[in-house]
Amino acid sequence: MDRDALTRTDRVPHGGTNDRSVVDFSANTNPESPAGVTPVYDAARAAARRYPSDGYAEFRTAAGEYLDCDSQQVVPTAGALAGIRLVCAIAVDPGDRVLLPEPSFGEYAREVRLQGGTPEFVPHDTIFEADPTGYALAIVCTPNNPTGELPGRCEREAFAARCRSADTPLLVDEAFLDFTDASSLGSQSGVIVARSLTKVFGLPGLRAGFLVATDEWREALETARPAWGLATPAAAVGAHCLECTDFLDRTRERVASERDRMADRLGSRFTVHPSDAPFLLVDVSSADDVGVDALLETAREAGYAIRDARTFRTLESHVRIAVRRPAENDGLLEALDV
Template sequence: MIAYSTLIFPANKKGIVPLNNRVRKNVFGLVPCIHGARLLESARTAGKNTQELLDFSVNLNPLGPPKLRSILSAACTNINNYPDNRYRGFKKAAADYLNVTSENIVPGNGSSELIRLFAETVIEPDDLVIIPAPTFAEYEFQCLLLGARIEKVDYDDILNINIDNCKAVFLCNPNNPTGLLLNRKEVLLLAEKCASAEVFLFVDEAFIELADPRESIADIAACNDFVVVLRSLTKTFAVPGLRIGFVVASPVLAELMNNIRLHWNMNSIAAAVGEELLKDNQDYIKRSLGLLKKEREWLTSKLSSIRGFKPYPSDTNFILIDLKEFGLSSADLTARMLRNGIIIRDCASFDLENHIRVAVRKRNENRAMVAAFLKVIKEWGSELAEKEIGLALDRGVAARSRIDCEYYPCHFAGQDCTFCFCPFYPCENTRTGGELIHRSTGGTVWSCAGCNLIHQGHIAENVLKELMNGKKIKEVWKRVMEPVL
């Protein structure tokens, strides 16, 4: 046995092996994509068990996977053998599912591997690649890894892009994170434009089965060398742990991709389950689409009624929400929701400031998320009230009217602005003119729209004096507010 001391490797002068001279230059500076599906990490952060959390950051079929116990049991009996790298059964099932041929199918270990495989097949250093924004981050990451130059365009302009000197265009349809589905005619126009210029068009249809499968262009990819379609079983059949996907390409391009993909890139259990899922599940897809339409409409309505929430119209199983007019940042709201047992997706990684994305799930789970949003809002309101007391005590004098405030006058001209936010919120005392509102989203919220007491000068001054004398908020209410009421 060789003594350990003889195996010490020499270091450079700084004590670091100079990898930057030995590793591909475009590897440095690349940062892994941020995805949802971080259940264990979220549970650890929240100090909860995974069973205590509802994960709305992942966009899966809310029906859950079809019954798979028998096929899983059968597949497990074969784990002592390598998979058949030809994947004939899986390829035939995928081909039959989309009415193409087995020669059109490239099997893969989920979408991310297949995006990289496509890039490895067609992208060379300094190639120009067009990617719409916002969209799935793996397209950019995998192309940068191969040395491409990236040109980003607004997703709304993707059909009108200039493809001169371009090697490939990526399109996510329906788009992640916006949920927008372009119709087949629109995508075909882009496909014709790209193909005529010998530019590759890579269309990611991972969510199309949960939107409208009729808008797919998989049939065109099967017979055009410059059109490639990606399909994922992960989202459609809610089996993310198995990692199953495939590409549809022309026989020539599919053969090239199959030649260079990793051997045995799909494990035998995933191949067997994928083959079974693709054989006969049209009733499952039909029920899924019905459930999604019903729940998406219900959830969009509830989210729209929350002040400051602006949900984007969605065609699939998730909803993007603009929070720019909401008081909390997307990061703060995400953290607060996690403390309440709900995981949502902060869309900062999509370069969308103050946006979140939530999955559409079953009704009881959607209700739980909406209730958590309302609870967070109420807790945040109480925190603002406490903060306002602190600010008023720090100032120590009545502020009177703040005419330079963008919201002045929020109640009446000449109002006292010592307390921007009522320190008694939510008092839930109807004698003030406030009222308890029953929201269409479920639950109640206290509205102060009809109360202006705290903005009356003598009341604000008396409240401030009592607080500065060390009185607790409940005692201040009794000494100042009760006599007025």
């Protein structure tokens, strides 16, 4: 980490609220979790009186089977963000340029800056057409946060191939890919995939995730990762959740159905971006009678929190709304008068 960068790098605003009196549509996490999490957590909490086994064999096996990859390609991390920092720490030196989409998850640029690198932004809808030559690292988010689109497999693979030809490592954040039936880019040479278990399984405070990498990148990440970096309860619950395929199927069905229904209702008043993710990006500028601040306040007064998307680069009149359970979605839509 570049110590000089610490004085000129700010923290990044996020969704999520600690106010239990409101329904949280500002964070893109599943409102439901798989059955059986509590007894698994309780058993692991008792085992946490000892250090975890640093090999994480059970967790790696579950993750490998989940993504159909070699378990030795799995690098356990305390959430996807810990993995993103680990990749940036290895790939980015002071003065390096890193290719990023905009708007997208603000932590990418922050992590690059903390290493002394320079983020160079490309519009999110053209980044897969960008030339990765000369960059220390390229980062993409699939589906992209906050816009929600997921490029097709061919487009993603073509960009990965161009990165390999340019000798530019590619970090693919697949934190929301679990909400789709699309396949991962994991196990491709030169590609590092970051996965979050806390989004789709509704356990953001657990801090569980992993990276998938091959060849010299796998070796580098395995060497550099912190010892005991994944807590015993997180590893146990994570392994359990990764085996809950029926839960995933039900979640994907609900999210797809509710997302389409919410987009139709919201589209009667606002401009809604097409989304493959468990959230919708909404441009309120098409409604003459309301702005972002007023909409945030209207939602809050009715007991709902939605995300002020103006904190993302290039977005000036947008909110982001998560997809939750049908009754909760109905309540928010009614409060927003759509």
